[in-house]
Amino acid sequence: MKIRDIVLIGLFSAIITAGKLALNFIPNVEIVTLLFIVYTLSLGIRRSILISIVFVTTDIFIYGFSTWILVYYIIWPVLIITTNFFSKKFKSEYIYAAIAGILGLTFGIYFAIVESFFYGWAYGLTYWARGIPWDIIHGGSNYIITLTLFKPLTNILKSQMKRFK
């Protein structure tokens, strides 16, 4: 790995953490999903996965270790791999907005599954059911944010990466 890659990974993970903290005051509205999609298309899958690992590890330093951290270590790389898979076939922002929307809508399920391992399936089911209104907000906002910002952000980052090379 080159030094510039190490710098890029640190810089872009810091941007995601800052973006997450900046929108913390609005529950379940975030730009983390959008940024990971944009990163995957602009920086490539390898760098993006490393960014996700640094980002989640930074979260441990900010919020402490909890069960949701386990999901974070899985969910963001899965999003990056999914985005990378779709990027070979689709260019439309509607596809990526749909990916972001589906991730937001189903977000609670992944955490419920992990919670079930610790506290039983009844707890997991209740956990998911109680979070449905928040998942609706998450899915809807993810879709709109991605649909609106995907193209300008990807264009800027791709052009910057060309200069970088």
Added chain:
Amino acid sequence: MKSKKLLVILSILLIAMLSYLGYNTFFAPQSIEGSKDVTLQIVIDTQDIEETISYNTEHEFLYDLMREKEEELGASFEDSSLGFMLTGLMNYTVNSDKNEYFHILVNDEDAMNGIQEIPLNDQDYYRFELRKW
């Protein structure tokens, strides 16, 4: 192209709002109007506190009753983006550095909602235990 995107965004907003309303109408915890007798038990082992208090109330949710009896219960709350959280009882405030929190049981079953969403039912028994996560 822009109008198409705007139409899609408005449709998503409408669907999200309808889904949210639908959930709150059919699945959210329902409150019961009228007078009810309820019992609150507070257990803080580290402070040797065990108090049982009964109330007759017209309130529909636990939070509203606790707000009214805030002084008597020595209760304190913290406003968060997800609603109010119970942070103190009997003038004892949880120490977050020690991972303390008040665990709520309704009729000896773990509560599945926050205090603002726990409905009050006649003859119900609410137990608050200081625990560590």
